[in-house]
Amino acid sequence: MAHSHFLISATSSDGGKTTFTLGLLRLLKRRGMRVQPFKCGPDYIDPKYHALACGEVSVNLDGYMMSPEHIRDLYERYSHGADVSITEGVMGFFDGYDRMAGSSAALSELMGLPVLLLVNAGSTAYSVAPILYGFKHFRPAVAPVGVVFNRVASPSHYEYLRAAAEDAGIVSLGYLPKMENVSVPSRHLGLSTENMAQYRELPDRVADAIEQYVQVDKLLELTERVSTPRLNVKTDEPSSSSTIIAVAEDEAFNFTYRENLRRLSEWGQIVRYSPIRDKHLPEGCDFLYLPGGYPEFFLHELSANESMRRSVRDYIESGGRTLAECGGMMYLCSEINGMDGLSYPMCGVLEERCTMEGMRLHLGYRRLLYGGRELRGHEFHYSTTEGTTPSAGEQYDVRGRRVDTPLYRYKNLLAGYTHLYWGEEDLRSWFD
Structure with a gap:
């Protein structure tokens, strides 16, 4: 059976990848096709938009945190049975953490x-010809099969662009005109997944434009390939184990990788709960996962839920195994000093004070050495911790430079700012 598989990228970060991807996902879903989205890189937000557009949970494919074999396995696992598999790229096509490494092109x-x-x-015409020529010839193995122009002023403007693509030897598949209110928010502190509801109509508006101005059928034809039936595609079967894995999931905590959660489900039964609304951890909890998110936007609610804070603290103090990442780690501190300048009591497991004062972005891939293991992940936060708790591991950036990001170990708790990936790991071994 034939399926279409392709990656959507751009010449730079402002090319409109996410907006176009959302519109195309919605358009194909409206046609009754099963679409599986993927995201190149460690981003948590774009996959949420993907799900908003087509109803399917997106899968991250990351060249730094994952081995090539694992990436192939993930793609085959999750694209199996789809009519179309669409991968949204990251930054510009060739932009990676080290030249092309980790890029969409790689x-x-x-x-x-x-x-x-x-x-x-938006501000060019025939001058795109040498740009397209370069993208075609710089790395022939990944030469674009087609180009779509974004923010085009008029049909006559598109004719200049189409001629440029023709002279560069790349198929022009159409364009999107300049449109008002169709862009998604940039990655900044003000973006909360809670307000994503206001963008629910965006995919339909972009889908309408794509249907009118882009040769979608030709795109699917150019990217079609025959899929060989796979006999070893694993299906997600519920674990027969009685192990209860509590995963925090609400407006404050929701930064999770799909494959991470699937690996947890192999270990036991995942029970989701809300640190904002629920009064205590799920009954019989054997493992607690507090992922990242935006607790800084819900400090009053989290602090006011004293019974949940006490339940979490009692569980960890009694030796319960816990992994807390970024926002989840912040929640375990003694208090969080918010953007309003006020301090809000938190769980008090870690003798650290977390503060949003003097906010500064900490961003990048991380290689973490802990207990004789090498873990990999990604750091993205504005807050800092203040205290004297020593770090249980060492962390390095992609250039091998040591960074001061701590990893806290307290009893059977592992906590830190780094969002870790364990799709190729046995997470239980980290607590030996």
Whole structure:
């Protein structure tokens, strides 16, 4: 059976990848097709938009945190049975953490994914010809199969762009005109998943434009390949174990990787709960996962729920195994000093004070050495911790430079700012 597989990328970060991807996902879903979205890189927000657009949980594919074999396995696992698999790229096509390493181009080359290139044509015309020529010839193995121009002023403007693509030897598949109120928020502290509801109509508006101005059928034809039936595709079967794995999930805590959760489900039964609304941890909890998110926007609610804070503290103090990442780690501190300058009591497990004062972005991939293991993850936060708790591990950036990001170990708790990936790991061994 034939399926379409392709990666959507752009010449730069402002090319409109996410907006176009959402519109195309929605359009294909409206046609009755089963679409599986993927996201290149460690981003948590774009996958949420993907799910908003097509109803399918997106899967991250990351060239730093994952081995090539694991990336292939993930893609085959989750694209199996889909009519179309669409991967949204990261930054500009060739932008990686070290030259091309970890880039959309590297992922495309690894997976043999055809590339649809988006070009922001808002302030240019025929000058895109040498840009397209360069993208075609710089790395021929990942030359774009087609280009779509974004923010086009008029049909006559598009004719200049189409001629440029023709002279560069790349198929032009259409364009999107300049449109008002169709962009998604940039990655900044003010973005909360709680307000994503206001963007529910955005995919339909973009889908309408794509249907009118882009040759979608030709795109699907250019990216079609025959899928060989796989006999070893694993299905997600519920674990027969009685182990209860409590996963925090609400407005404050929701930054999770799909494959991380699937690996947890192999270990036991996942029970989701809300630190904002529930009064205590799930009954019989054997493992607690507090992922990242935006607790800084819900400090009053989290602090006011004293019974939940006490339940979490009692569980950890009694030796319960716990992994807390970024926002989850913040929740375990003695208090959080918010953006309003006020201090809010938290769980008090860690003798650390977390503060939003003097906010500064801490961002990048991390290699973490802990207990003779090498873990990998990604750091993205504005807050800092203040205290004297020593770090149980060492962390390094992609250039091998040591960073001062701590990893806290207290009893059977592991906590830190780094969002870890364990799709290829046995998480239980971290607590030996």
